[in-house]
Amino acid sequence: MAHSPTLSLWEQTAEEPDLVSPMTADVVTDIAVVGGGFTGLSTALHAAGNGLGVCVLEARQIGYGGSGRNVGLVNAGLWLPPQDVRAHVGEERGARLVEVLGEGPNYVMSLIEKYQIRCELTRTGTIHAAHSPAGFRDLTRRAEEWRRLGAPVSLLSRDAACEKIGSSAFHGGLLDSRAGTINPMGYVRGLARAAKAAGARIHTGVSVTRLVRQADRWLLETASGTVSAKSVVLATNAYTDELWPGLRSSFVPINFFQVATVPLGDRVASILPERQGLWDTGTVMFSLRRDAEDRLIIGSMGSVIGGAKGLSERWAARQLKRLFPDLGPVAFEKSWHGQIAMTADHIPRIHRLAEGLYTPIGYNGRGIAPGTIFGKAVADLLAGGDEADLPLPVTGVQQEAVRGLKAGFYQTVFAANQMLKSI
Incomplete structure (x- = not known):
């Protein structure tokens, strides 16, 4: 079976057209954004809406990184339960972050409606499924706190989870009615279309090779010309390179x-x-969803190993048989992987790297709503807002200890998990 060279299934099926726009001249602007994903294009859309000049530089294509490759779950909050977020960030700022990101899916969906973004939006929620009794206890703790905060979440018994999922393999689940699913490539391309219509310049196939401060402005050098900007937002998350020294070492890529x-x-x-x-x-979590054309998309931590009938496809076939024994054999159309930026405490960061230079980073697998929200927050800041109004306190960069060793260890564990669960 031939696999197409597209980045992901989402690129194959997205209704929104790709935006291709080479850079042909030097640019002078208010804000330069490096990276054409959720964060960068949300920044551009909201900055343009605030009346600022903005120029997005994307090294490859719109949605090339995690934005075009992820699962497409528009979840509320972070990977951690709300009470743990407050414990890490502080009671006041943590509570605010939980509130802001709790509203994240609603804001994403409002943008999809406002700009008529074609991205297969569903509004039926997402299910966090308990893989074990201990997992169900964790979900119970999460549900109690979310309900205390007034969130529309439902703790599902084993029977109720079976009815919602169609599988008896789980010990229960947590249904979050705020959440939903999208075609993530459709959404990120829609953000690009909306940002361009609002006045943002967007250039693709443009790599920034040097970033230097000149007087009170930043100069971004590329093979296609230069961009001079008052402020810069690095919106590269897990796909961060060495453009800003040390930034890439502040998270573990998985x-x-x-x-x-x-x-x-x-x-x-x-x-x-x-x-x-x-x-x-599960510690090595997996994901599952149906798309608009009734494909099943199943995934887990790690890389695609082998092509057609390779290890990852064997893993997928085995998992589907375990979950849905009546389904029967299935054929596979596409496999792909993307990178996640993991922080040690599972909390994202907003770094001020220098005067007028910011980066939201470290979404820990929650890129859609936080990326959209953080992009808006940074755009509002650069339009004259206050750092105190950002969803998170601004921090400097800290190096992730033994980053390379951790990344290699995780990759080995995830590959072993695929192998063991393919048998």
């Missing part, structure tokens, strides 16, 4: 792979019948 079946039609009518996206409580 891969997350996905495998998509061919469209399965009525065969999957009883699997996630309301089309919620799902991820589990």
